[in-house]
Amino acid sequence: MRRIALIDYGKLELQNITDGIKKLQQGTVKVAVKACSICGSDIALYRGQRSLKDEKYFGHEFSGIVTDAGSEANGIKVGMRVASELCRTCGQCWNCLNGLKNYCKSMNDALLPGGFCEETLVLNTSEYSFLSPIPDTLDFETASLLEPTNCAFRIAHQANITPGANIVIFGLGAMGIISALILKSLGAGKVVGVDRSIKRLEKLRTLSLIDTVDGNNADWLEQVQEMTSSKGADIVIEATGATAVLGDAFKAVRPGGRIVVASVYHAPAGDLTLLPIMRKELTIVGAKGPYPHINSAGKSIPVQIMAKLHSDLQKLVSVYDYKDALHAFEDAMSGTAIKAVIRFN
Template sequence: MKALAAVAPNKIGLIEQPEPIAARDSVVVAVAGCGVCGSDLPIYRGIQRVEEVGFFGHEFSGTIVSVGENVRDLCVGDRVASGLIRTCGHCEKCFAGHPNYCPDMKATLSPGGFAQFTRVLENSDFGFLTKIPDHVSWEQATLHEPLSCAIRIVEQAQVKLGDRVVVLGLGALGLLSALLAQKSGASMVAGVDIQPGRLALAAQLGIPAIDRTNFDIVIETTGSTSGFIDALSLARLGGRVVIGSVYHQMADGIDLRPIMRKELHVVGAKGPYPHLTAEQKSLAMELIVSGALPLDPLLRLYPIDQAQQAFEDTVAGKVGKAIVCFQEGDQ
């Protein structure tokens, strides 16, 4: 099968790999498409090795083509979208509905979503895939995982009626968080980004550029030192700052005094929703099904032979969500 690999810093190549085989507690998915996430970029840039993560690509949708003997809730032919992909699935935290607190996080898919086929752990006790309703496109379904992350971010933000919210970083995660904040009753939701293309897309979605400070809630999704510093600056006295991104490289000497002086409430939002029961997994899918969020403007599809362009456009902020397509025809 064909799969993507980071063959050099900032260089994506197409390689051949053996097709995965379903183990007893897993399924094999024929990947329709996989979105480029900010957490994929350290691998693309050569900062992080795939072996450190365990997989390459995790925001995917596709069709199940084989099923292990212990799998009960999924069948060959089911269309599915990915959800949480780093947890053990059987510890106390996982069973309690808090898989993001799992003390023994392990990769649950191999080789990952950037391949024509990937194996995914899936058993009767804990599921990592969500079925896609018949009338939902596989393209929109690729947003299931990042939308689940955005749900957790906005839950942690505790948006109330009339709150003024600003989102730092207007990639797909930031845009989805902003759209959800609007739906949660915020009186205004503004955005910050250094990429003109992202600002233009945000404006198209009703998220204007920032023109003030003293926000009730600041959502930080850039994963950058400057973004973190700006978040502390933009929050009002007693405001709330939600950290919704991974910081791979933070600078030394960050001034944390604003947290104390402004009595800020700084909270994290880790991954695609810690209460990831079957019911909670469906929350993101129900939002997709409802059509309540304008998702199509975020999406841009790239054939597998244009994967390099998908990563370059993501880095340059030219797209909301770049999706690399792996299968021909409808999924």
């Protein structure tokens, strides 16, 4: 069984394990992983911005085929094509009862050893599941974006847009771009993306998915205002992970506007000026995915979104074979790949 192991900060190792997973733990199913994409949180772990000793899994954005369905809870059966996302929670714990279903359990309780392995166990019970069936029309590489699509839909939900709203997104990694695609599909007016990665901006301009502004330019704010409104954007989404950019969000949003913080910050805000929160009467909300977005028929809304946006989502994916996993991480960190996906099997 092949596995990508993070043996220490900054040290990845490609391993061949003689024995695969033979026995299921209670309440789990076994998935033969076909593809796993690299998340910003994986890179943070690699860089030592998160603690290795606190993580039991590595890789959570994956797709594959169920090889052992356990008790077949939630309709999961052997041979089913699936992808990872939080799709069911207990509904009874304090978090669930207070509208925080995305905090029901930790991923440490849901995945072992995780998606960067040819086989992984995934928690799937009547009270909690981290798997959704995917249609045959979705290829495994693109389907590995289900979990980030779920998170992006949470961002769109927290944005609470009205039709025609002008939106600025700081950070044009996969999360920012997928959020932009979803918001456009929900009726947003002008959607503008701001980023400082030259490689990423160059690639995005060839894809024609979103209007972009180079945040390195001294007149970036004037460009944004020209494309949205002289008063600023109705909604700003901060998805860079850089605390200083929150200050740019304060500048870009109009008075009475809304800022959605979708970033995982690993540093304090430092000299960030907070006066605009009061002066502009801003509404600031967080967006932490994944979240169990299920329709009235019990089906995953993000899966339906992926089916609708499939051709655009495919454009974000750069596929690497398992043997090139180290290269995939390098490209993900440099911005060469918008979404690096490692293919198994």
